[in-house]
Amino acid sequence: MDGVIMIRQETEEDFRQVQEVVRLAFQGVEESDRTEHLLVERLRRSDAYIPQLSLVAETDGKIAGHVLLSEVKVVSGSDVHTVLSVAPLSVLPAYQRKGIGGMLLREAHKRALELGYGAVLLLGHEDYYPRFGYGRASMFGIRFPFDAPDACCMAMELKAGGLDGIHGMVHYPDAFGME
Structure with missing residues (x-):
C-alpha cells in the first residue's frame, strides 16, 4: 500500500467494486x-x-x-428509538491490518454525528471494536434479537448521553432478512 488512503462517500459507480470488496473481506471469516x-x-x-x-x-x-451504517430501531413497549447499525465493515484481505477499517469507522462516526445520530450498534469482534469506543450493549439495557455472545453485541454513544433512555430490543429492517 503505497498510496494515500482517501475516505469518501460511495457512488453508484462504486457498487460493483464494493460488492466484490465485501464478498472477499468475509470469504475467510468463520462466523460469516x-x-x-x-x-x-x-x-x-x-x-x-x-x-x-x-x-x-x-x-x-x-x-x-x-x-x-444504516438505521435500526430499539424498541421497549411503545418507546421506539432510531439508532444506527454498522453492517458491514469490510476491508480487502490484502489491505487488512493497515488501519483502513478504523479510518472508515471513525469517519462514519463523524458523519453520523453531523447528521444528528446519537448512537451506533453492532455485532462484531470483541477484541476489535472496543478500541473505537464500543462496549457491551447490555450495559445500556439493549438486547439483540439473535443468539450471540454478549461481548460481541456492542453499542457506542456518538455524543454524551446518546443512549440515555434507550433500552430494549433491537429491531432490524427487513433488508437484514431476520424475520
Whole structure:
C-alpha cells in the first residue's frame, strides 16, 4: 500500500467494486454466512439506507474498504428509538491490518454525528471494536434479537448521553432478512 488512503462517500459507480470488496473481506471469516455483499445490496434499496453513511476507502487507484451504517430501531413497549447499525465493515484481505477499517469507522462516526445520530450498534469482534469506543450493549439495557455472545453485541454513544433512555430490543429492517 503505497498510496494515500482517501475516505469518501460511495457512488453508484462504486457498487460493483464494493460488492466484490465485501464478498472477499468475509470469504475467510468463520462466523460469516458469506452473504454480507447481498445485505449491502438489500440495504441500499431500503428505507434504512443513508447514502452519506456508505463510505469507501480508496487507495492505489482502487477501493480497498467499505463501511455502511444504516438505521435500526430499539424498541421497549411503545418507546421506539432510531439508532444506527454498522453492517458491514469490510476491508480487502490484502489491505487488512493497515488501519483502513478504523479510518472508515471513525469517519462514519463523524458523519453520523453531523447528521444528528446519537448512537451506533453492532455485532462484531470483541477484541476489535472496543478500541473505537464500543462496549457491551447490555450495559445500556439493549438486547439483540439473535443468539450471540454478549461481548460481541456492542453499542457506542456518538455524543454524551446518546443512549440515555434507550433500552430494549433491537429491531432490524427487513433488508437484514431476520424475520
